[in-house]
Amino acid sequence: MAFKSYVLVCGGTACQSSKSDEIYKNFITELEAAGIKEDVQVVKTGCFGFCEKGPIVKVLPDESFYVEVNPTDAKEIVAEHLVKGRQVKRLLYQGEETKKHAKVEDIAFYQKQFRIVLRNCGVINPEDINEYIARDGYAALEKVLFEMTPDQVINELKISGLRGRGGAGFPTWLKWNFTKQVNDSPKYIVCNADEGDPGAYMDRSTIEGDPHSILEAMIIAGKTIGSNKGYIYIRAEYPLAIHRLDIAIKQAKELGLLGKDILGSGFDFDIELRLGAGAFVCGEETALLASIEGERGMPKPRPPFPAVKGLWQKPTVINNVETWANIPVIILRGGAWFANIGTEKSKGTKVFALTGKIRNSGLVEVPMGTTLREIIYDIGGGIINGKKFKAVQTGGPSGGVITAEYLDTPIDYENLQKLGSIMGSGGMIVMDEDDCMVDIAKFYLGFTVDESCGKCAPCRVGGRQLLNYLDKISKGKATRDDITKMRQIGNAMKRASLCGLGQTAPNPVLSTLTYFEKEYLAHIDDRTCPAGKCKDLITYSILPEKCIGCGLCARRCPVNCITGEKRQPHVIDRSACIKCGECYSVCKFGAVVRK
Amino acid sequence: MAKMTLEELKKLRESKKRELEKREITGKDIEIIVGMATCGIAAGAKQTLSAFLNELEAQNLSNVLVRQTGCMGYCYAEPTVEIRMPGMPDIIYGKVDPETAVKIVRKHILGKVLINDHILDKPAADIMKK
Numbered sequence: 053m054a055f056k057s058y059v060l061v062c063g064g065t066a067c068q069s070s071k072s073d074e075i076y077k078n079f080i081t082e083l084e085a086a087g088i089k090e091d092v093q094v095v096k097t098g099c100f101g102f103c104e105k106g107p108i109v110k111v112l113p114d115e116s117f118y119v120e121v122n123p124t125d126a127k128e129i130v131a132e133h134l135v136k137g138r139q140v141k142r143l144l145y146q147g148e149e150t151k152k153h154a155k156v157e158d159i160a161f162y163q164k165q166f167r168i169v170l171r172n173c174g175v176i177n178p179e180d181i182n183e184y185i186a187r188d189g190y191a192a193l194e195k196v197l198f199e200m201t202p203d204q205v206i207n208e209l210k211i212s213g214l215r216g217r218g219g220a221g222f223p224t225w226l227k228w229n230f231t232k233q234v235n236d237s238p239k240y241i242v243c244n245a246d247e248g249d250p251g252a253y254m255d256r257s258t259i260e261g262d263p264h265s266i267l268e269a270m271i272i273a274g275k276t277i278g279s280n281k282g283y284i285y286i287r288a289e290y291p292l293a294i295h296r297l298d299i300a301i302k303q304a305k306e307l308g309l310l311g312k313d314i315l316g317s318g319f320d321f322d323i324e325l326r327l328g329a330g331a332f333v334c335g336e337e338t339a340l341l342a343s344i345e346g347e348r349g350m351p352k353p354r355p356p357f358p359a360v361k362g363l364w365q366k367p368t369v370i371n372n373v374e375t376w377a378n379i380p381v382i383i384l385r386g387g388a389w390f391a392n393i394g395t396e397k398s399k400g401t402k403v404f405a406l407t408g409k410i411r412n413s414g415l416v417e418v419p420m421g422t423t424l425r426e427i428i429y430d431i432g433g434g435i436i437n438g439k440k441f442k443a444v445q446t447g448g449p450s451g452g453v454i455t456a457e458y459l460d461t462p463i464d465y466e467n468l469q470k471l472g473s474i475m476g477s478g479g480m481i482v483m484d485e486d487d488c489m490v491d492i493a494k495f496y497l498g499f500t501v502d503e504s505c506g507k508c509a510p511c512r513v514g515g516r517q518l519l520n521y522l523d524k525i526s527k528g529k530a531t532r533d534d535i536t537k538m539r540q541i542g543n544a545m546k547r548a549s550l551c552g553l554g555q556t557a558p559n560p561v562l563s564t565l566t567y568f569e570k571e572y573l574a575h576i577d578d579r580t581c582p583a584g585k586c587k588d589l590i591t592y593s594i595l596p597e598k599c600i601g602c603g604l605c606a607r608r609c610p611v612n613c614i615t616g617e618k619r620q621p622h623v624i625d626r627s628a629c630i631k632c633g634e635c636y637s638v639c640k641f642g643a644v645v646r647k
Numbered sequence: 648m649a650k651m652t653l654e655e656l657k658k659l660r661e662s663k664k665r666e667l668e669k670r671e672i673t674g675k676d677i678e679i680i681v682g683m684a685t686c687g688i689a690a691g692a693k694q695t696l697s698a699f700l701n702e703l704e705a706q707n708l709s710n711v712l713v714r715q716t717g718c719m720g721y722c723y724a725e726p727t728v729e730i731r732m733p734g735m736p737d738i739i740y741g742k743v744d745p746e747t748a749v750k751i752v753r754k755h756i757l758g759k760v761l762i763n764d765h766i767l768d769k770p771a772a773d774i775m776k777k
Binding site for chain 2: 056113137176182186187189191307313315316317
């Protein structure tokens with residue numbers, strides 16, 4: 053019996069936290085109750101990327117894109133749409149641009165995207181290997197096992213121009229080739245799924261939506277460089293991704309796609325999961341390998357590179373999740389196809405996790421060379437509440453800010469570096485006029501200082517000192533001299549730190565100093581915070597001539613420090629005020645001022 | 648399931664691909680739209696819909712999209728079915744029982760010949776499209 057309709061329910065972490073699990077279950081019960089269980093297939097897919105509007109339910113073949121669905125809405129969708137063929141209009145996505153109920157291909161969010169890594173996310177059920185196989189899954193592996201020589205595989209990667217998506221952008225083929233040429237055994241394959249940047253969730257979503265693409269790529273690498281064992285290092289905070297990897301590995305083993313004598317080719321390969329405890333430094337490859345070995349996660353000086361002496365001192369290929377997800381497509385479509393996408397030096401696409409003060413936060417994949425403006429305004433829908441764009445942070449705590457004048461820069465590894473930021477793994481945090489740059493720098497540096505492993509002095513001591521200066525600035529106690537010292541410390545950390553964490557930790561500070569020096573100086577010279585974020589530099593007061601005495605601010609004040617008679621101007625007791633800004637945001641008459 | 652050989656994997660992929668293709672929308676240029684309002688269902692539209700799906704599967708046609716819609720207004724001639732395909736005029740057929748459904752797939756879609764005794768109307772202009 054063929055299905056008449058299909059209901060795709062998003063099963064990514066973001067939608068699951070908004071009860072998409074319950075939605076899925078309700079669909080099954082409602083379909084059963086309506087007597088059309090046999091006619092409709094309900095599929096739990098990976099992330100659709102449009103997390104801002106989740107939970108998302110897509111009904112096919114009508115291509116209805118339902119957003120912000122509640123578990124109770126399942127009944128209405130079943131009764132109206134699936135039984136009677138009438139779309140539930142109130143739940144359909146309404147495009148901001150046309151105000152018309154949009155089909156998926158009309159939604160601006162998806163128009164500029166090009167999905168290679170996320171090709172199966174939101175399309176297949178990640179817990180069913182058959183659906184992956186149906187979308188040409190494991191076809192690249194067939195090619196590598198039976199038709200291609202290892203040198204041909206490496207050559208295809210070389211033509212493709214694929215570079216590591218973990219951030220540094222090292223050519224993938226070179227890494228594989230180094231490892232292949234080393235005369236030592238055993239060799240290891242490692243997947244770095246230790247994604248830890250604040251606000252980044254590209255790798256998590258890729259694994260949750262398409263776990264088999266990672267497994268297939270790792271087996272391909274094993275065959276190419278001559279390894280029989282792979283490890284996926286993933287943080288324990290990603291329970292859903294781990295669960296889906298477990299299922300994927302089990303299913304692949306059952307079908308003989310993992311284990312001994314894969315597809316009768318005589319090649320053996322096995323994959324094991326290793327759960328990390330969530331230390332940011334373990335995303336650094338040498339620290340990650342130490343952690344797999346059961347040692348404390350601390351980086352080691354390179355060389356020797358992992359390609360020569362990696363896991364247990366043996367040659368190891370270590371790539372990031374997104375890099376792996378590209379491999380099967382490159383093998384299937386050919387390196388030349390891939391090299392056609394992107395810019396001269398950066399090929400293919402990049403996945404970004406778009407967050408912060410942006411209207412459509414979510415997961416987007418765009419060809420390299422797309423401009424920041426296209427991502428933030430065309431895909432992201434611009435800034436929330438019509439505020440003014442101030443800056444965007446790429447590369448998380450290792451990156452830097454990019455300001456409005458550089459919005460038209462095409463994104464690739466080199467261009468971002470020129471602007472003092474980095475590609476990083478793909479976090480993209482958008483800031484508006486209400487964000488204070490000193491505060492932002494303090495947030496990121498606070499993160500890296502917490503996460504520093506403490507092995508080398510430049511990172512351990514330098515980071516702490518920088519943070520102390522930032523603290524001084526945000527309290528209005530700094531001098532101009534301090535900025536000079538901060539630049540010195542930052543540059544020293546860049547040069548002298550042992551690993552990427554310390555080398556990039558000062559980036560948020562140095563880049564905000566470059567682009568927003570005036571804002572720093574306002575904190576230092578005028579003792580004010582222009583964005584009104586740094587609590588020690590602001591005071592709230594009520595203008596008596598504007599206050600009508602409605603009492604709203606007094607009722608909202610969490611510490612009851614606002615007093616006044618009804619219909620008479622109120623006053624704030626500054627000694628008790630905690631500067632939360634609640635009165636400022638609730639006053640309808642502009643009577644509360646922040647200075 | 649037991650361990651597979653290369654041949655078995657290829658076979659599995661082919662069969663699963665066809666299953667998954669039914670969910671796909673891109674690349675399908677022929678549309679069969681079945682009126683599934685109360686009047687249509689009472690007249691047997693459910694059986695008609697199943698007949699279409701089974702015949703498409705039997706003929707191994709993967710570029711056809713089968714959709715359901717509400718009442719087209721011809722309650723006296725239910726089940727009604729609209730066919731849109733390149734190279735043929737858009738047609739609404741009336742009184743489409745499962746047998747006629749099979750005929751539509753074989754003659755109209757594959758043979759590009761109209762089934763004269765079931766032609767009811769051509770679709771009204773869609774005011775939502777400009």
